[in-house]
Each structure stands twice: as C-alpha cells, then as structure tokens.
Amino acid sequence: MQKYADYIKEIEIDSLWSGRRHVVWKLDRRVNILSGINGVGKSTIINKVVKSVGPNGDITNHLMKGVHITVCPEDAGFIRYDVIRSFDRPLLNADVIGEMGANLATELDWQLFKLQRKYLDYQVNIGNRIIAVLQSGQPDAAIMAQRISEPKKKFQDLIDDLFSDTGKTIIRTENEIKFSQIGEALYPYQLSSGEKQMLAILLTVLIEDNQPYVLFMDEPEVSLHIEWQKRLIDLILELNDNVQIILTTHSPAVVMNGWIDKITEVSDITDNE
Structure with a gap:
C-alpha cells in the first residue's frame, strides 16, 4: 500500500545550474516563501522538485538526479501535491x-x-x-x-x-x-x-x-489585486489546514498578513560548490 507523507521537511539539490550551486532548504510545516531577485533560481528550485517527484508523487524513485527530499513521516514513499503557476497565456x-x-x-x-x-x-x-x-x-x-x-x-x-x-x-x-x-x-x-x-x-x-498535501505556487500573485494577495495564504489555510505551502513571490503584499518570518532568501540556502 502506498504511504503518503504529511509534508516535506527538507529539500536538497546538488545540481543547481549545472552543479555550480548546492541547495539545502529546511521547510516549515505550513508556510514557506522563497524570495530573491530575478534570475537567482527561485522557479528553478520549485521546478526541479516538482520534476523529481513526477506526476505520481513518487519520492522513492526520483526522476531527476541531484534532488533529495526528506519527508514526515520519513518512511513515506509518496507525496500528494499540486502546482499553481501564474501565467494566463494563450x-x-x-x-x-x-x-x-x-x-x-x-x-x-x-x-x-x-x-x-x-x-x-x-x-x-x-x-x-x-x-x-x-x-x-x-x-x-x-x-x-x-x-x-x-x-x-x-x-x-x-x-x-x-x-x-x-x-x-x-x-x-x-x-x-x-x-x-x-x-x-x-x-x-x-x-x-x-x-x-x-x-x-x-x-x-x-x-x-x-488531506495533507504540498501546494507549490510559482508567483501566484500575478493578476491578483493587492488585497487578494494579502489574503492569499490565509484563504488557503482556511480551506485546508493540512496543506503545506511552498511558493515563490516578488510581492511584499503576499507576506503582509503575518508571514514575513516564513521568507527564505535563495542566497541563504545556496552554497557555491
């Protein structure tokens, strides 16, 4: 029987940008906000994690080398997850x-x-x-x-x-x-x-x-009114208190309702190799 994790405890990536950067990101149970200037690697980190688990959420047989995910409970082999991206393209x-x-x-x-x-x-x-x-x-x-x-x-x-x-x-x-x-x-x-x-x-x-699951969001604030940006995290948690949010953002409004201490700068979790 497939055992699903409640949340991700840590993400480690040893091949960011052709192996020139090493990432170790210890995650909060509920809210995690990745910040940094354009081009620093926020979306790359999210995309690598999503690609590594694949569509079935398999964290035992990683599809992408160099990505290591630690979950709770540690013996779980799968995670439930969704991905929200921001662009309303044709x-x-x-x-x-x-x-x-x-x-x-x-x-x-x-x-x-x-x-x-x-x-x-x-x-x-x-x-x-x-x-x-x-x-x-x-x-x-x-x-x-x-x-x-x-x-x-x-x-x-x-x-x-x-x-x-x-x-x-x-x-x-x-x-x-x-x-x-x-x-x-x-x-x-x-x-x-x-x-x-x-x-x-x-x-x-x-x-x-x-259900416990991970919601990845890459700049979800695009197109959202600033008041909706402020409420976004609270609305998600109100609908499902078991969710773990992992998001990237450029918007100060997203963290204004008490989430500033959940911000992680990309530079704080990356080392030059």
Whole structure:
C-alpha cells in the first residue's frame, strides 16, 4: 500500500545550474516563501522538485538526479501535491480543445476546465460519504453529515466574498461551477484573469479534500489585486489546514498578513560548490 507523507521537511539539490550551486532548504510545516531577485533560481528550485517527484508523487524513485527530499513521516514513499503557476497565456492547441465543445482561450481556462471535472468527482465523493453517514444510524449522523459538506460551503462563501465587488455569486444549484451576475449566468472562462487565478487556487485546495498535501505556487500573485494577495495564504489555510505551502513571490503584499518570518532568501540556502 502506498504511504503518503504529511509534508516535506527538507529539500536538497546538488545540481543547481549545472552543479555550480548546492541547495539545502529546511521547510516549515505550513508556510514557506522563497524570495530573491530575478534570475537567482527561485522557479528553478520549485521546478526541479516538482520534476523529481513526477506526476505520481513518487519520492522513492526520483526522476531527476541531484534532488533529495526528506519527508514526515520519513518512511513515506509518496507525496500528494499540486502546482499553481501564474501565467494566463494563450493556449497553443486551442483549436483542438475547441473541438471538445469547450470555449477556452488561455492556459488558465484549460486548467479551470480540468478542475471542473475534478470538482464533480469531489462532489460525488462527499455525497457518497454523507449518504453513508446518514444511513449509519448514529445519533449524531446529521451533525457529521454537515461537517462533511462544510468545506464546500466555505469555498463557495469565500468566492462569493472575493467576487462581491463585481456582483458575481456562485450558482449553488449547479453541479459545476457557474456564476450569476445581474441575472446572467457566467462560466469560469468568462471571468477576469485575476478571478480565474484565485478560483483556480482555491478550487485546487478544496478538491484535495482536507488531506495533507504540498501546494507549490510559482508567483501566484500575478493578476491578483493587492488585497487578494494579502489574503492569499490565509484563504488557503482556511480551506485546508493540512496543506503545506511552498511558493515563490516578488510581492511584499503576499507576506503582509503575518508571514514575513516564513521568507527564505535563495542566497541563504545556496552554497557555491
């Protein structure tokens, strides 16, 4: 049986920039913010770690030499993780996707399209769990069922609050995510870039279903309003307190709500070899 780690304790990279730099980064259980000037290697470090574990989260058989990951518990062989990147670039294969019946134009649109499918699976999963609890005959079954549905409601409430200035609210009677704005129904791909980015981040966190996992984010503040940047880390932790955040940023706003002591400069974790 695959054993999954709760979080990453340390990242070591001995081949950064063709072996000229050695990285040792001891991580916090909850929030880790990598900072530094352009070109210093922030994104390179994140990308090397993600590539080393591969799509299945295998930390036993690293796909990239020179990357060593220590986790808790130490005998775990896998990690659950997600990756959020910041660029809302045009889709290179938009014509192919258009044939699927999806009106998508950017990479964020495609990401949200895939997240919609996972969101439907998530709802089926929690629906089955609620039914099982209600049929169990336990005296507190109704309370337990409400707890199972609470993260979804919290996600919807958070999005409604964030989008309130433009009058958008999630249509809660729909199985997939749609919005109502002045009586008109909107799909996620009709949102602004900043709204898409925030929706993608929080939806990614929600569908991990409160499990321990690692959320890698490379400059997630791009396109986000400064007030959303300030709230970003708190919103993520509010949806899933078991997440470990590892992010790169250039924005002071991201750390303004009490996260300054979680900043690590690239120069502090690298040595010339």
